[in-house]
Amino acid sequence: MSAPAQPTACVIIIGNEILSGRTKDENLPYLAKRLGQLGIPVKEALVIPDVETRIIDAVNDARSRFTYVFTTGGIGPTHDDITAASVATAFGLNVEVHPEAKRILEHYYGETANPARMRMAMVPHGAELIANPVSAAPGFRLGNVHVLAGVPRIMQAMFEGLAHTLSGGDPVLSRAVSAEAREGDIAEALEAIQAEHPNVDIGSYPFGLGERIGVCIVGRSTNRADLDTAMDKVSRIFQALGLDPSESDPAATN
Amino acid sequence: MSAPAQPTACVIIIGNEILSGRTKDENLPYLAKRLGQLGIPVKEALVIPDVETRIIDAVNDARSRFTYVFTTGGIGPTHDDITAASVATAFGLNVEVHPEAKRILEHYYGETANPARMRMAMVPHGAELIANPVSAAPGFRLGNVHVLAGVPRIMQAMFEGLAHTLSGGDPVLSRAVSAEAREGDIAEALEAIQAEHPNVDIGSYPFGLGERIGVCIVGRSTNRADLDTAMDKVSRIFQALGLDPSESDPAATN
Numbered sequence: 001m002s003a004p005a006q007p008t009a010c011v012i013i014i015g016n017e018i019l020s021g022r023t024k025d026e027n028l029p030y031l032a033k034r035l036g037q038l039g040i041p042v043k044e045a046l047v048i049p050d051v052e053t054r055i056i057d058a059v060n061d062a063r064s065r066f067t068y069v070f071t072t073g074g075i076g077p078t079h080d081d082i083t084a085a086s087v088a089t090a091f092g093l094n095v096e097v098h099p100e101a102k103r104i105l106e107h108y109y110g111e112t113a114n115p116a117r118m119r120m121a122m123v124p125h126g127a128e129l130i131a132n133p134v135s136a137a138p139g140f141r142l143g144n145v146h147v148l149a150g151v152p153r154i155m156q157a158m159f160e161g162l163a164h165t166l167s168g169g170d171p172v173l174s175r176a177v178s179a180e181a182r183e184g185d186i187a188e189a190l191e192a193i194q195a196e197h198p199n200v201d202i203g204s205y206p207f208g209l210g211e212r213i214g215v216c217i218v219g220r221s222t223n224r225a226d227l228d229t230a231m232d233k234v235s236r237i238f239q240a241l242g243l244d245p246s247e248s249d250p251a252a253t254n
Numbered sequence: 255m256s257a258p259a260q261p262t263a264c265v266i267i268i269g270n271e272i273l274s275g276r277t278k279d280e281n282l283p284y285l286a287k288r289l290g291q292l293g294i295p296v297k298e299a300l301v302i303p304d305v306e307t308r309i310i311d312a313v314n315d316a317r318s319r320f321t322y323v324f325t326t327g328g329i330g331p332t333h334d335d336i337t338a339a340s341v342a343t344a345f346g347l348n349v350e351v352h353p354e355a356k357r358i359l360e361h362y363y364g365e366t367a368n369p370a371r372m373r374m375a376m377v378p379h380g381a382e383l384i385a386n387p388v389s390a391a392p393g394f395r396l397g398n399v400h401v402l403a404g405v406p407r408i409m410q411a412m413f414e415g416l417a418h419t420l421s422g423g424d425p426v427l428s429r430a431v432s433a434e435a436r437e438g439d440i441a442e443a444l445e446a447i448q449a450e451h452p453n454v455d456i457g458s459y460p461f462g463l464g465e466r467i468g469v470c471i472v473g474r475s476t477n478r479a480d481l482d483t484a485m486d487k488v489s490r491i492f493q494a495l496g497l498d499p500s501e502s503d504p505a506a507t508n
Contacts (some may be wrong), residue, residue, distance in 0.1 A: 020287070238311070
């Protein structure tokens with residue numbers, strides 16, 4: 001539903017802890033919202049283990065199919081942090097000590113700058129550092145692949161530092177209309193609106209919050225006028241059922 | 255690190271709302287934990303939009319690479335619910351009215367059983383229904399692919415109803431040891447333990463909770479003795495640094 005020139009993004013979440021259920025990923029929701037605002041909608045996300053061959057395959061597949069790729073996780077000092085070396089291999093490159101990364105880490109760690117920590121100065125040949133204002137150890141960009149930390153606070157700081165380097169398209173606008181209806185009562189009318197507005201993505205999401213049960217219709221488009229026309233029609237579906245729709249999304253995360 | 259006969263799982267999360275950041279996925283953490291307990295570790299997860307070609311490709315790729323595939327989302331009554339038809343196409347099949355699903359939906363909806371709702375009785379030819387004790391509309395199993403609802407409460411009820419049909423391997427056991435150390439201080443010793451215990455997956459996860467900053471080491475294995483030997487060594491790393499490790503994971507979700 002995007003204009004042909006709309007850039008796209010893929011997020012690759014690297015980490016056994018997500019696949020075991022130990023950790024709930026918070027990085028995809030953050031990147032999805034921020035990239036959408038920048039006009040770079042996330043079209044796919046992948047969660048893979050800390051396994052070299054899987055990282056190589058996933059990175060090579062994603063960098064050929066999407067404008068931008070963002071990886072999270074696996075760039076710390078321990079044996080399970082294999083993202084940098086795996087991304088290098090994906091590009092047919094070796095990792096090497098980046099002089100600026102070395103300087104940053106030596107300054108940050110001082111006397112505790114042991115070999116494990118200095119391993120975080122190794123990035124693929126030709127990679128550009130991504131600053132880490134929280135805990136020093138940098139991420140890096142190689143081609144269209146951005147390698148970020150897994151800890152959400154660090155990942156977010158890295159992303160905000162690099163966001164200005166991305167070439168976005170038109171921001172993806174959204175509007176939500178909710179009412180205490182059931183999906184099946186409006187499905188037919190909603191399908192007609194979607195057919196009339198192919199450049200608005202219309203999603204239907206039931207919610208049940210305590211006593212309040214209903215459905216939230218979310219429209220997304222890069223065209224404000226089209227979005228408003230379509231969503232005004234959605235409001236009128238609810239009104240025709242005698243309901244009082246609200247311009248809100250009770251089930252959305254912040 | 256699994257024994258060769260260990261079955262594997264892939265989770266395919268279908269829904270624009272996850273990729274836009276509107277909704278935080280809760281289904282992967284749930285399935286990952288439960289499948290791990292059943293000895294069917296989740297090895298990969300994918301988040302894809304409500305786009306037929308992407309669903310077809312993802313399902314066909316996953317069903318050939320993993321023992322079990324679970325999809326979530328896209329089986330409701332609205333125009334954006336295209337999972338059933340897309341999975342049918344992935345298998346080269348058509349959807350058709352399943353008599354039992356039709357009966358269930360007619361009973362549940364009574365006079366409000368309109369065409370949009372009855373569309374939820376359409377499943378691929380030969381599919382077996384997965385019961386939905388929450389809101390009637392069933393999921394289905396086709397080959398090794400299990401098609402579940404996206405609403406977490408419904409997804410969980412569907413999964414618990416089908417769990418007994420899965421052939422699990424040895425349960426994946428885990429043990430966590432935490433201390434107020436920094437990853438870089440223990441990385442070298444930890445790598446040595448990982449090398450000595452190749453059938454224990456050892457992950458290192460820093461945490462910062464208020465005043466308390468530290469690292470949690472999580473071991474996972476299907477072998478209790480190996481797991482205990484490895485994790486006892488991890489405790490001793492911390493003790494050698496004068497720290498008091500605890501058998502807990504302060505950063506884990508419930």
